[in-house]
Amino acid sequence: MWSKEVTQMIITGIGETLYMSIFATLFAYIIGIPMGIILTMTDKNGISPKPAVYSILDFIVNLIRSIPFLIGLMVLIPVTRFLVGKSYGPTAAIVPLVFCAAPFVARLVETSLKEVDAGVVEAAKSMGASNFSIITRVLLVEARTSLVAGATTAFGTIFGYASMAGVVGAGGLGDIAIRYGYYRYQADIMLVCLILLILLVQIFQATGMKITKVLDKRAH
């Protein structure tokens, strides 16, 4: 039962899971960072308060975050097909992953940026810094450890979603675990997949925390 093919399949599975998670996290951040910055800026205590913009964006973020991932996955099939050309496989899974993760990332970024001491922002303003400078040179720099910690959390969540996407044929370890372990009662394959998933999450979490610690200049 445990043949060379199975080993090969699991190795491919690891690759696919990582591919989906990494690219989905990347795109989620490309969309989520600007959204998080806009949320921070336009909030009533932000550097450019715009209550209307904030309310609309806030509502959209909450709306998408309340859609369960599996439902988003199904609903988005036409969009995925339009963007990727097909609705199955690892690349196709990235579309719903990004859609569901970007608002989550926006919230994480917003929370991190709002943690930055208002006094430091005020000091930058008093020096004649533009809003752009305040974002790029103060907020993003001062919040960097919190941002990396947030990214570690986001990656863990997206990684979990990516495994779930296996249900609809996205490939990856989650897919293998379901097809072989669950449908064919091959408990050993499921167990191996599970252990690998746990290991990967552990490695990424530990790496993220390590980077946070190295970056942080506050604690001594």
Add this chain to the structure above:
Amino acid sequence: MAAIEVRNLSKTFLQKDGKVEALKNINLCIEAGDIFGIIGMSGAGKSTLVRCLNYLERPTEGQVLIHGVELGGLSEKELRKERSKISMIFQHFNLLMQKNVLDNIAFPLIVNGTKKKEAREQARKLLETVGLGEKENSYPAQLSGGQKQRVAIARALASNPDILLCDEATSALDPQTTASILELLQEINEKLGITIVIITHQMAVVREICKNVAIVEDGEIVEEGAVEEIFAHPKTDAAKALLYNDGSEENVSPIKPVELLHETEKIRIVFSENSAFEPVIANMILQLHTPVNILKADTKNVGGIAKGEMILGLPENKEIRNAMKQYLRDKGLAVEEVVNNVE
């Protein structure tokens, strides 16, 4: 032309439960090269006032003129440029915690378009100026409060400002560190000719380095003038309250004056430099054959001149009382009746 001129400035905050008038009709004129104190109790509005001086807070009414330029008439971009000439330091230093000391000082230069290498070079020189040359690679978290404020001062000087605003800059520091920071500010004022505005609730700070002072109470300037003058002849209750509480945080005497004499009136007298040589009180007692009760005595350094301050309890006899006051006035002392309790 005045470095800073404030005309009919008012600031009202809109809150859920109505309007709060933080500042009411403020008029101020701060000359170039001055060290100007703005003193008041917490909540008096002095922090709002200093933030109006660089338009971090936009006044509801009135004008702020910096070297004759009205800030309210500037575009956002022009205002930012003007702000780079008005530096500010804060009670909690507000340094970038994730950048080292050198990059903190270089920050205002980089923000205003200076090349990183050049900015760092200038920052290095400034770090020497504030006496922290060996700390360039340290992070703020590794520094003491006084060192952090020195870095903040170096950062404030980086943009080569004309004006330095200090918002409770020594309030988080111990008395010794406060003294060293004030000394540094005085040096900056003398060597670089930078106009300094000091916001504080500590009379000791004003007394130590300010030339002129405005006293703020409930959003209004209640008294204004040369520090020496206000110290010798405070007119308002707010000024008196600040003077009497001066330094009391550090040396509170647990011993209350024993009321051996039944005094009916208390007076406050201020000695100037010349009268300090003559034993005025002793001579007065000898001449009038009546003792007085010294309730409080202190000497203070006001703008570099030693000033003595005493609070006397005078005897019941009205004639002798008047004679004593006349005697003291004749000796060139400032005499003033104290209404409220000295304690």
